[in-house]
Amino acid sequence: MNAAQLAGLDLPRPMRAPLAWLQADTLPSAFRACYLCTHGADEGIERVCRHPELLDRGAPQPVAVLRSAGGGCGPNAERLCLER
Numbered sequence: 001m002n003a004a005q006l007a008g009l010d011l012p013r014p015m016r017a018p019l020a021w022l023q024a025d026t027l028p029s030a031f032r033a034c035y036l037c038t039h040g041a042d043e044g045i046e047r048v049c050r051h052p053e054l055l056d057r058g059a060p061q062p063v064a065v066l067r068s069a070g071g072g073c074g075p076n077a078e079r080l081c082l083e084r
Contacts, residue, residue, distance in 0.1 A: 034063040035075035052081050 039051040048060035054072040
């Protein structure tokens with residue numbers, strides 16, 4: 001896959017994960033806030049969010065989707081909760 005094809009993955013399309021989803025495993029600090037958040041959980045090999053306001057049809061969503069530019073939490077982790 002070349003750079004032009006990778007750039008094309010970030011175009012908004014219905015039901016598509018952002019390019020960040022592909023990078024999450026390769027970047028050690030990717031979505032670090034989600035690993036500290038009380039709403040975060042591991043489901044299989046990916047990190048998901050269980051925030052009640054962000055659940056779609058009751059199913060947890062991958063943090064890469066929710067933390068994308070148009071996601072419910074956004075790149076700045078707007079719904080981060082550190083209370084335990």
